[in-house]
Amino acid sequence: MFGFTDRNLFAVAVGVYGISTLYAILLWRKGFRTDNRVIYILLLAAMGLQTIAMIKRGFSLSRCPVNNLFEATMFSMWAIVAAYLVIGLVRRLRFLGAFAAPVLFCVGVFALMPGLDTQDPVPRFIPTMTSLHAALVMLSYGAFGLGAITAVMYLTQERDLKHDKLRAVLSLFPPIQRLETVTWQSLAVGLALLSAGMVFGTIWLKHERGVFFLVDAKILWAIFVWLAYAILLLRRWQFHSGGRWFAWWAIGGFCFVLLTFAGFNQLSGIHNP
Amino acid sequence: MAVVVVGLSHNTAPVAIRERLSFAEAAIPSALARLRAQSLAEESVILSTCNRVEIYAAAPRDPQRTLAALRDFLLSYHGLDPNLTPELYGWHEPQSLEHLFRVASGLDSMMLGETEILGQLKRAYALALEHHHTGRQLNRAFQRAFNVAKQIRTETSIQRGSISVGSVVVDLAEKIFSSLSGRAVLVIGAGDISGKTARALLSRGASEVIVTNRSFDRAAELAAELEGKAIPFDDWVGEFGRIDIAVSSTSAPHYILDRPRLEPLMRLRRQRPLLLIDIAVPRDIDPDVNQMDDVFLYNIDDLQTITEAALRQRREEIALCNELIRGRVQGLLDTAPENSALRPTTPRPRLDNRTTFP
Numbered sequence: 001m002f003g004f005t006d007r008n009l010f011a012v013a014v015g016v017y018g019i020s021t022l023y024a025i026l027l028w029r030k031g032f033r034t035d036n037r038v039i040y041i042l043l044l045a046a047m048g049l050q051t052i053a054m055i056k057r058g059f060s061l062s063r064c065p066v067n068n069l070f071e072a073t074m075f076s077m078w079a080i081v082a083a084y085l086v087i088g089l090v091r092r093l094r095f096l097g098a099f100a101a102p103v104l105f106c107v108g109v110f111a112l113m114p115g116l117d118t119q120d121p122v123p124r125f126i127p128t129m130t131s132l133h134a135a136l137v138m139l140s141y142g143a144f145g146l147g148a149i150t151a152v153m154y155l156t157q158e159r160d161l162k163h164d165k166l167r168a169v170l171s172l173f174p175p176i177q178r179l180e181t182v183t184w185q186s187l188a189v190g191l192a193l194l195s196a197g198m199v200f201g202t203i204w205l206k207h208e209r210g211v212f213f214l215v216d217a218k219i220l221w222a223i224f225v226w227l228a229y230a231i232l233l234l235r236r237w238q239f240h241s242g243g244r245w246f247a248w249w250a251i252g253g254f255c256f257v258l259l260t261f262a263g264f265n266q267l268s269g270i271h272n273p
Numbered sequence: 274m275a276v277v278v279v280g281l282s283h284n285t286a287p288v289a290i291r292e293r294l295s296f297a298e299a300a301i302p303s304a305l306a307r308l309r310a311q312s313l314a315e316e317s318v319i320l321s322t323c324n325r326v327e328i329y330a331a332a333p334r335d336p337q338r339t340l341a342a343l344r345d346f347l348l349s350y351h352g353l354d355p356n357l358t359p360e361l362y363g364w365h366e367p368q369s370l371e372h373l374f375r376v377a378s379g380l381d382s383m384m385l386g387e388t389e390i391l392g393q394l395k396r397a398y399a400l401a402l403e404h405h406h407t408g409r410q411l412n413r414a415f416q417r418a419f420n421v422a423k424q425i426r427t428e429t430s431i432q433r434g435s436i437s438v439g440s441v442v443v444d445l446a447e448k449i450f451s452s453l454s455g456r457a458v459l460v461i462g463a464g465d466i467s468g469k470t471a472r473a474l475l476s477r478g479a480s481e482v483i484v485t486n487r488s489f490d491r492a493a494e495l496a497a498e499l500e501g502k503a504i505p506f507d508d509w510v511g512e513f514g515r516i517d518i519a520v521s522s523t524s525a526p527h528y529i530l531d532r533p534r535l536e537p538l539m540r541l542r543r544q545r546p547l548l549l550i551d552i553a554v555p556r557d558i559d560p561d562v563n564q565m566d567d568v569f570l571y572n573i574d575d576l577q578t579i580t581e582a583a584l585r586q587r588r589e590e591i592a593l594c595n596e597l598i599r600g601r602v603q604g605l606l607d608t609a610p611e612n613s614a615l616r617p618t619t620p621r622p623r624l625d626n627r628t629t630f631p
Contacts, residue, residue, distance in 0.1 A: 091427065161448060162563055165575050166582050169444050170433060177546055178451040243544060243566045 009053035014108035016046035020101035039097035070117035136197030143190030148254035151247035218268030280327030286360035296321040331410035336365035377418040439473030453478035462523035463495040514541040531559035
């Protein structure tokens with residue numbers, strides 16, 4: 001398409017996600033009072049570009065483009081934006097695009113980072129155990145991401161309810177009690193998925209290397225992430241530390257995952273052979 | 274046949290006159306039958322609510338003659354003096370259709386943008402339909418009116434925001450709690466507004482009301498009205514572990530609830546959100562409690578600011594709604610069948626040219 005490679009097209013799509021993010025800031029300032037279709041159209045356009053990029057890559061490689069971290073991330077983004085576009089058909093829920101856009105933009109920038117798009121000349125068929133490990137862990141990050149998004153919504157609504165009361169009443173946000181419930185449930189599902197993913201990883205390690213544990217940067221990092229979310233959920237359950245505190249930690253946890261994922265992936269011998 | 278409307282509303286007549294022209298629902302079918310039997314209208318719908326009495330009709334004769342005949346019918350039916358005309362209005366197309374659409378959308382209501390009138394209009398239409406007093410003209414007009422009301426509700430902010438203290442409290446509660454069902458409300462000080470607020474919360478699902486007042490008899494009286502429970506004034510703090518919403522309106526000269534008193538109570542609540550409504554002047558609750566986690570405090574000024582802003586926003590939307598209505602009336606008239614009087618033959622004046630009978 002106009003001489004663009006699939007990667008270039010994806011970069012343009014990420015640019016449109018960036019524009020959507022700027023528009024999301026505008027919606028944020030307006031207090032989510034109106035059902036806005038502009039953000040929906042922008043995300044629809046970005047998804048169109050991304051779909052063309054994925055089809056182009058799929059045809060050029062003659063295989064489904066989900067074989068490296070770049071492709072897997074691109075696929076995850078596509079699933080998120082597709083889910084939003086379906087949800088956004090309901091006018092009242094269209095404002096969710098203002099939350100989806102920054103996440104898609106950040107994940108898109110992450111996907112474009114060098115070193116993620118490694119190509120094998122021949123399709124590499126991944127063993128079932130490794131596929132399950134990767135899929136479950138990726139899904140767990142998705143759940144943590146969803147928890148972070150609802151936590152941002154919680155904090156926005158909580159701030160408005162206390163300090164900008166008119167804006168809170170007129171906004172389209174769900175009640176904060178429901179937002180808090182969705183946040184902790186997302187984190188709990190994420191933790192369960194991460195646990196399952198780590199179990200499959202351990203089984204693979206035993207099968208391939210004969211050990212259950214290896215001192216590897218990514219493994220240590222994953223254990224740290226698991227512990228952080230487990231302690232966060234335990235505190236909420238045991239000490240009823242909900243509300244603002246819980247929301248900030250849900251956001252901080254996901255930011256940590258986003259910012260350190262690529263670095264620890266590069267440092268890992270078994271994840272980056 | 275053209276659609277016409279004759280009637281009176283809260284805009285033109287006081288309740289003393291409106292009540293004399295109102296129709297009991299059971300009497301409407303016979304009144305509609307009389308309109309047809311006297312050849313005053315081939316199609317008709319009677320809308321009779323506490324704020325308006327209107328006859329919508331379609332007749333083959335000249336619209337001005339139909340309007341005059343319907344006015345006479347309305348007055349004679351209730352045995353009233355034919356000179357009672359300044360309060361009555363009568364319109365033919367397109368104003369009659371614009372009026373119908375405005376009524377359906379709540380733009381002509383006492384409480385701007387309210388939706389109860391749409392239900393009343395639907396019931397009035399259903400009653401006429403059931404007794405075969407509607408035909409092509411009124412069916413088209415009413416169906417379009419319901420459709421326009423829906424469009425206005427979804428595409429404008431005319432119904433956004435609450436314009437009474439009770440509804441604002443309900444809105445705030447619905448922004449905090451996942452559901453109002455099962456919520457317990459504590460009323461501290463049995464005043465009129467707190468009673469109304471508790472009633473509004475009960476109507477939206479709150480399950481329990483506890484009332485306390487310095488005079489226990491007054492607390493018991495309000496509790497009986499709300500089907501709740503009265504407790505002695507000294508015991509209200511003990512209820513804080515289980516209630517979700519507190520509405521306070523005592524005449525105490527100082528704060529009855531402040532941060533040092535609330536902090537230990539919040540620990541009992543295991544971080545469940547607490548909505549505090551302080552409608553007392555001077556205030557009952559120290560504003561500093563709003564800084565606490567899971568505590569949401571609103572005083573009378575907060576509530577009034579919200580209602581005024583909502584009303585202002587609704588007023589700002591009127592022009593947009595009128596424009597939308599004019600477009601839809603135009604569309605209805607343009608798509609009317611060739612042989613229908615709904616097709617325009619003359620330029621149409623705007624709705625603001627209101628006319629009453631001479």
